[in-house]
Amino acid sequence: MICVSVGRTRHKYTIAEHRYLAEQGVQLVELRLDFIGRSVNLSRLLDERPCPVVVTCRRREDGGRWQRSEEERLMLLRGAIAMGVEYVDLEGDIAASIPRYGQTKRIVSHHDFVQTPDNLEELHQHLAAQEADIVKIATMANTVDDVLRMMELARNAKLPTIAICMGDIGTPTRILAGRLGAPFTYATYSADRRLAPGQLNWREMKETYRYDSITPETQLFGVVADPVAHSHSPVIHNAALAHQEIDARYLPFRVPAEDLETFIEACPQLGVRGLSVTIPHKEAALDLMTRAEAAATGIGAINTIVFDGEERLGYNTDYRAAMECLLEAMRAAEGDEQPLTGKSALVLGAGGAARAVAWGLRQKGAKVLVTSRTAERARQLASDIDGTAIPWEDRHGPRVDLLVNATPVGMHPDLDSTPFRGDLLNPDCVVFETIYNPERTLLIKDARAAGCQTITGVEMFVRQAAYQYRLFTDRQPPIELMREVLKTATNPVRLGGQISHAEPGPAEFGHSGASE
Known part of the structure; x- marks a missing residue:
């Protein structure tokens, strides 16, 4: 069961939101x-509450907004x-005072x-003892x-326990709370x-x-990244899984670089069967595999892990795509069956995606130039694939058949930036945006305006x-569904010129700007 928290500054907004949620099928x-x-x-x-409630009145030291006296707060809870x-x-330090x-x-x-x-176990015992x-x-x-540690506490608890880790790193504890025995999340x-x-x-x-x-x-898969909240992988993969029943x-797994090995080693214990791997882990994850496909080894990066018993199998689907x-x-x-042979390509960037594309281009016979704002990474990638590195400031000079952007320049919310000047684009060039x-x-807008063929x-x-x-x-994936779901997810509703991801609801709710 999902408990939906309502924090509004006025009674009428609280009541309206409560009623709306109950009408939508929310049970608590x-x-x-x-x-x-x-x-x-x-x-x-x-x-006249329309569905069951949890009454909470949180002090500031516990992350709440209560500003009046403690005596008045306790009276509300008793009432x-x-x-x-x-x-x-009831917080653990006041529970004994409320019968x-x-x-x-x-x-x-x-x-x-x-x-x-x-001392999570000790803390749990103390709270459980307060009736x-x-x-x-x-x-x-x-x-x-x-x-x-939090998931292990929940799994072993004898009393119904809601064990949550806050922050993006802790998101899986919220999604898997019921699986671990929580009465609700x-x-x-x-x-x-x-x-x-x-x-x-x-x-x-x-x-x-x-x-x-x-x-x-329930089988578990996910994407491992840092940060991860922006990823749309959970949306499209979960839509496909639901469609095929x-x-x-x-799930989204935010994992700092220093924790990557700990996390991957724990995946079988967590029930995770496979992972998508993205920034900044594509290269480091390769070293943690027991086996990797030849393409992944040649590229020096993976973007997919499959757990098979004791084996960790690494793949690179960026390259294939x-x-x-x-x-x-x-x-x-x-009109050529080997259209990349002998063609010249300029790859902007030197990270995991750039490595996959550059390696693939060389395998197909293209001549590859690599440039990055980090010159040493560009030189290393060029050396690894038998390409040529050029300084970032010289990127507009070469006339190439293919331009690949594998940098994050231009990614939401940085919509007004581009890694390549539009007025210097060659109209005969194919522009590939990752x-x-x-x-x-x-970059795509400029390329189309210049008459370039584009790949988004x-x-x-x-x-x-x-x-x-x-x-x-x-299973064969429902590709058209995945494409439509992604396009919908990356084109949010615009209200009054502002991008909004807010849920629809009654207009009388107003806006409180509430946050904890």
Whole structure:
């Protein structure tokens, strides 16, 4: 079950949002009384509540907004219990001062917005001893080990426990809470009004991750990156899995570089069967594989891992996808079955995607120039593939048949930047953009205006994801569905000239700017 947190500054907005969520099928709502800016009227909020509630009134030191006296706060919590609310949230240090009454279940909680303490088991025992029906521990994850320890605590708990790591590193603990035994997990009404770091919105939890149907038998896949919140891989992979009715979920795993080995070693224990690998881990992950395909070894980077028993198998689907896109485009332009042979290409960038494209081009007989804002990386890549490195400031000089952007320049939200001047584009050149968000980067717009043939990052992204999907599931992917889902995800609704990812809802909700 998903508990949706409501934190609004006025009673009427709180009531309206509560009613709307119940109409949408939400079964449990957390009412954050500490957000209400004036004297709280419990009867107005609770007498005709449309679905069960958790009543919470959080102090500032626990991440809340309560500004009045502690005595008044405790009176509100006692009053909610007297009115028979379904759940009340009590911090561990005040739970003993509020007696059990009626049928209200007690959530005894601890929050730490800085770290995940070493003594999780001891902390859990202390909270459980305060007449807890449910123990809730929410702490900030700073390392992968914090997440692993929190999940182990939840898995071994004898009392119903909600064990959450906050922040992007901790997102899997929210999505897998039910699988680990939690009676419910928390989500926010919309992405614009998160009440805790790393909190997902309820539609995402319900529709993208299908939270309520995750079981211990559900297969797990995911994307490992740092950062990872911007990735659209979970959206397209989960849509494909749902479409084909496969009992599997694809999760975002934010893993700092120093934690990569720890995370990959823990994946079998977590039940993770396969991973997409992206920035900044593509090259480092190769060294952690027990076996890798020849292309991945030649490129020096992987973007896909499959766990098979004790084996960690590394693949590079970026290479396959890029070559498919380029061969189709160049063949259409040249009418040649080997359209890349003898052609000249300039690759902008020297990271994992650049390595895949540059290596593939050399395998197909192209002459490859490499340039990067980090000159040493460009020289190293050029040396590895038998290409030529040129200084970044000289990138506009060579006249080439193919221009590849494998840098992040022009990626959302940096929409007004381009790695190559539009007025210097050769109209006979094919321009290949690896950025998929947005699909029409400034480079693509300039290239089309110059008369160049273009390949957008959407095509490469969908094709590499389709290869990954086959490796993960041994099923043919629904490529058209994946393409449409990605295009929808990267073209958010624009309201009043502003891009908005907010959930739709009644106009009378207003906007509180609430955040924790």
